[in-house]
Amino acid sequence: MTKGIFITIEGGEGSGKTTLIQRLSHVLQQKGWDVMTTREPGGIPIAEQIRTVILDPAHTVMDARTEALLYAASRRQHLVEKVLPALEQGVIVICDRFVDSSLAYQGHARGLGMDAVWEINRFAIQDIMPELTLFLDVSPEVGLSRINAAADREINRLDLERHSFHERVREGYRMLLKRFPERIVSVNADRLPDDVFEEALQVLMDRLNR
Template sequence: MRGLFITFEGPDGAGKSTQVHKLSEYLSEKDIPFIHTREPGGTAISDKIRSLILDPEHAEMVDETEVLLYAASRSQHVKEKIIPALKQGYVVLCDRFVDASIAYQGVGLGVSVESIKLINEFATGGLSPDRSYMIDLPVEIGKERMVARNQLDRIEQKGTEYHEKVRQAFLELHDHNQERITLVNGDNQVDEIFHVIKEDFVALWDNYCKNNK
């Protein structure tokens, strides 16, 4: 019985990590088997690639290299961690997946979206989330949150125009994938955001359990 693959997406600073943590706590309380992971990263190899991608000192990194490094990290992550967990029937909660590459590298950097889709189809073996929670937030608010929170990584340091393109790309992804993607207002209170996510997840989980008796 294959488990459920749940991803969290949205602009930087939208609160994805907080919501992944809250859903993790809920699953733990309900004794639902799950793993919590992130991208780029999630495995020893993927984490090393993550450090290359996000290091602000690597300002010379060309766009094509960035695309391929994300895909390489993702491929290792999928094969080593995500697929084995799904095969065991776990719920996999992942902070970012292919939608992020389409938004950040495709629309944000102006790399061919079709090329990114093909590269990631190869990297993931065609794996797609069962549900994606896309937390939307205006760029200026996200930037304020990030600056207050920590030192910005190489991607977060990019300009406002880039991050506006990324945000619009996420919204367009939702418009074209509404059966998979649930859009959530990231400007609401944390508990209000989680209420929306939890209600949707409970319905998804109930349906999953009925179909896998």
Template sequence: MTTTGFFVTVEGGEGAGKTTAIRSIEQVLMQAGYEVVVTREPGGIAIAEQIREVILDKNNVTMDGRTEALLYAAARRQHLVEKVRPALQAGKAVLCDRFIDSSLAYQGYARGLGIDEIFDINRFAIDGTMPDLTLFLDVSPEVGLARIHANREREVNRLDLEALSFHEQVRAGYRQLLERFPDRIIRVDADQSESDVVRALSDVVTDRLHSRNTTKQNSV
């Protein structure tokens, strides 16, 4: 049984298939010997879920971009100290649907508030805790939004109702982050079939776990 926590985040635009991806990644981590905590942002714990309701409420169309960014950071902080950090300290794997990169792509780039400016807000919130691995499910906005509209069971929130141009900017923001953090963020083509996406994710996570284990062995 592993004794070192492993923090994995899954990112992407609306309709990227994060739910399916997380299920497959969870299986890989469990097979590697981890106890896995699956969670999400904004949310994951009671206070953050309450903030989530405010952020994603379809009636809150007048919400200012900076207000949105600050609410995300507040939810992130509470979720981190209450759920993520304790699990990592206990040697578990934390698998999180969205984390800081969502704020950088959505508010920093797509809302035009500045990636560095939003990063500064979130540095205060996360206090040094960053993912070990981030999987970016890169889906074209047309494909992602079509999936949302075809899935009647999925909630439709305020961000889903943004114009196509906004979702295109979100994708461009993620691609900038991919260039900025190439060692942490790995791109997976999410336009391809579900089985191909699952296979690609499994390969990436398995390779990263192998690298981590090799590094630990060499450091002993």
């Protein structure tokens, strides 16, 4: 049994996950919580190397199943090496993406099927799931425009996908919201960052105070 609290932030490209995680972590630390932030794919050296392979814009020929398996491998190593040890120490872990990303991106948007991708990831995570997932629901138009306007943001292979792909990603996340309403909470991320932060913080504090 874990002692900490596992929280994930999900959303399409340009939804503002990184900024939100930084702000939530800062507030929780000010309130006296022990917080660790991390990301997927990545967070540790092995997973960061897998991230480089997955997101390299030159790897456009990557097969969808290969992509799904690489994400699951990265997730497994990150989980056992970084996330679980922190949870055992009573830390609040806020992770940028987790298994829901694979279900939305590879399962739905790539057409592999959510159930098939879930089976791959169930082997990797051994039933470890977040206690709370904040889904930053952003329209592809808004999300991609933010990416194009951010000069310092890396442009990865997923950013280069067609608009229809990002629409399917959003659709996949909304399907997951209906499937796991007790865990996933949707936040309208088309709004200004301050508005998104205030709502997300309220949801998070309500869950922590339980």
